[in-house]
Amino acid sequence: MTRLVRRAIRMCERTPSAGPWVFEDQGRRYQVVEVIDTWAESGAWWAGEADRRMWRVLASEGAVLDLEQSGDDWFVYRVWD
């Protein structure tokens, strides 16, 4: 089961290849254990929406999350229960 969330988070540290490493969500700190998958999506370009990068990560405490990166902004996009 998954939940669409799209909640803004703070990316505290990134990997040398600019991937997610340590982030804060709702006051809790998480570390990425593994990047399961990553892909890019172009937004609604006709409406001026920017491209985004998606990261499916296994985070500390066993959470599997889809993180969305849009420029310097980061979001939890989806939570896998």
Added chain:
Amino acid sequence: MFVHLHCHSPFSFLDGASSIEQLVAQAALLGMPALALTDHHTIAGLPEFHKWAAVYGIRPISGAEVTLTDGSHLTLLCENAQGFTNLCTLLTHAHTRDGSRIAPRVDEADLFEHAAGLLVLSGCRKGRVAQAVLRRQPALARETVQRYRDHLGEAYYLEVQVNGYPEDLRLNRGLVELSEACRVPLVATGNVHYATPDQYPVHDILRCIQLRCDLQTPHPGRPLNRGQWLFSATEAQRRFAALPASARAHTLEIAERCQAVVTLGAPLHPEFQPPGGRSAAQYLRELVYAGAKARYGRMDRVLRERIDHELEIIERLGYADYFLVVWDIVRFARAHRIRCAGRGSAADSAVAYCLYITDVDAAGRGLLFERFMSLERAERPDIDIDFDSRRRDEVMDYVYRTYGSDHVARIATYQTFRGRSAIREIGGALGVPLSVLDQLAKRVPWMAHADQLEGLFDRLPELRPLAAYRQQLHWLWQLAAQVAGFPRHFGMHVGGLVISRRSLLSTTSLQPSAQGPWMTPYDKHGVEEVGLVKLDLLSLRTLSAVEDTVVLRERSGQALDYDRIPLNDAATFRRLASGETVGVFQLESPAQRVLQSRLKPDRLEDIVASVALIRPGPIQGNMVDPFLARRRGQAPTTYLHPKLEPILGKTYGVVLFQEQVIEIATAIAQFTPGEADQLRRVMSKARSHREMEEIGRHFLEKATACGVEPEVAQTIFSYIQGYASYGFCEAHAAAFGTTAYKTAYLAEHYPAAFYAAILNQYPMGYYPVHVVCSAAKRRGIRLLPVDVNESEWNCHTPDERSIRLGLRLVKGFPERAGVHLMEEREARGRFHSVLDWLRRVPDIDRLTAERCIRVGALDALLPSRRVGLWQLPVWIGLRESAGPVGFDLDVPTDAVSPALGRHERDLELSLAVRLADEYQLLGVGLSGHWLELFRADLERRGCLTTAEVAGLADGVQVRTAGLVVRPHRPPTRSGRTVVFFSLEDETGWVDATAFQAVYQRCGGVLFTPYGRLVEIQGTVQRRDASIAQVNVTDIRPLTR
């Protein structure tokens, strides 16, 4: 370093978003030594690809992405000529299964059988191996890789891509493991669909069009991101960093292995087998001399030298076989009484005239053979021949039978995104409301280029109601400009075919066209570039009309030898000067009719010049008035520059012919033969005006460097620029002029047969049916209505002063029903009632019967059409139930009571209804004319008939009204919009012109459904005592 080995151009149809030039230029900019073109199931783009690769200095690798029978993809690259032949074979075989024209599929066994010289890459995510990895089927993946390795050995590679798609990481890990386990090398590819990231929107829109969805609709077939561009080696290093470096290195290794396999320019002439062991050159010479004797009677020294000179060039260039092939085709046509006439630059050739390929005496006219063929240019000859449109396919069949279907193929054409198609398709994908798109598409001129749409809002008043959507349409204009000229789908060239001396599969693949014949995917430019020699065997309805005229005359016992029509008939020239030339080939448009009435031609040369004058080229170059004035001795002949005199002396100092444009460029700007050739190609292509602008800059630079004043050079180039949108070569004008004169001769001397023949070929010509009928009536010819007891399938001439309209003119009348009707009438006599007709011709369905009633085809069997329409369901029912004799509900026509007679009158359909039916279902009003309904009101308001207008002097103010005929907005020299149209009423017709300001204010209605009947005000104009025209100052829809 990195080389892209998987790349799609617009020839992947709705999946390639950059032109071939853009892709090649990007590869060259990035310093790549080579590039592969791998379009979906086609090699159509390869000639153009090789041409641009040579220009930009990179090695072209030929290939294709194919789909196997299980739906999976593979990428094929050609190592050598054998590989290319095998690729062509595979692509051809892929089309041989049922339903495979749209979705060709390669059989895997066929691939293994024809793998020599091919490199096989495992494909994108749709490849079988990639699919098996993604579906977590390792056994299937491994089995596939091993099988391909066993069959293909070192010619097989596992393809890896990093385009930012989900599960790329897992997929590529799996492919690396397979590579190690099976010892198959990896190769990195980009699956490129456009040159630079900013072209991603074009790709997305094209995919939406193909998938029939709009941008708001997510679809797995749409690109997820903008990663599929032609990225650099540095970007490749970044993308493929997590993969073995060998994946990138192998791209260079593969590029080294692959030779350029498409040879541009090497000739592949057809071969002809002369009888008796003679050589082709020998046999050609014999035939030409025999033909010269037949044409000229005796050959003087000048003619002999001319013929020998041409034969020498033909033989030295190696085209004796080609001429014999063409001669043989014409011989077949003439032997089977299939009317034909050569056109185009072949008419420059006396040899072609002696072989009866053309009908133009090139030697007598002083036409220069070198304009058709020369040792310096060493170009392939290109002979076009028009045939009677009904029998052209018999000639095609003869060619296939004679040379074999593996040596003959039709030529492709590419339907491209043009103005209207771009609006509908891109607008639909953008989600613009259909009603808006419909209005926009219908009001945009059909010839509008997709890259010029944005400017139309300012120029076309009929688009003003849509101005509210201007913002929404912003993306539409942008995207339309980018896809302008992209091929949208294949079509088949109307008459082009290639005949090759060796099997076509060594040069091209073959595929079925929508119409059935197999064709090469190359268009006429592509076939020329790869060295194939093409012929155009075209259909011309005018030749069918000529044949019909001859047949109708023979039926009435009067022989007519079209080939011996005298070329100096005074009555024919008077006919042309009168402007009454509806139906005359090339000379019936309003512009031509006015020209003839001003020119007052008295020789064939005048007709040749006329055909060339009324073309966008000379019009935009402002040639018409100077030509007329000088031809009639009313103005001196002058030249902008002394070097123009020898070139333009024959045409009174005016540029009329394409050859003159090339000669001017050479004389004024010292264009080299290569530059002149480029100019000729740009002039003949109308898809983009950018190339013409570029060549203009080059011309001005060179002309100025030669000492020509810049203003003079600019003016001279404006002559050339006008030709960017079509001028004629002199030989073509001569060929067309001869046919034009001869059809005018037929119109003058045999009007009934001629107009009946024209009607039999509809749709054809410039005007609708009712205009041709009006022209016939003005010549005193009676139009007899369609009648089930009198009409044949075709229109015919019961006598020299009448035309009986044929069943074919009734909308939707099935031809087989027409044939059965005549057979039945021939066998068992006339029909004596409608029911009798319906029973004896069971092919007549209810709709056809109703239409026949509405157009009056059963008037002689009915008291009124209204009664017929009321009774029709009963008769149909009786026919279907085969009711008992005696319960026939026909109303007899020979026993009508006075009471019934009065009742009948009350029952007849009104004139308006009858006219509506006749115009809609027959194309012409026989019960009267639309304007009769308005005449009383028009007279009260001071509107004159068109016959009255025709008699007015120059400068008189006038009001008139009529049915609008052929409103059009041709390109003009000034770039301003001028609308030309004609108005027809019950007395005749008149031509009218609305200039820009009038058009902007009130002329847009002419291009809407509200502008079919209009009233105009304006001033009568008669230049040089020509036929009257109206210079319009106001236009209003006609209402009651």
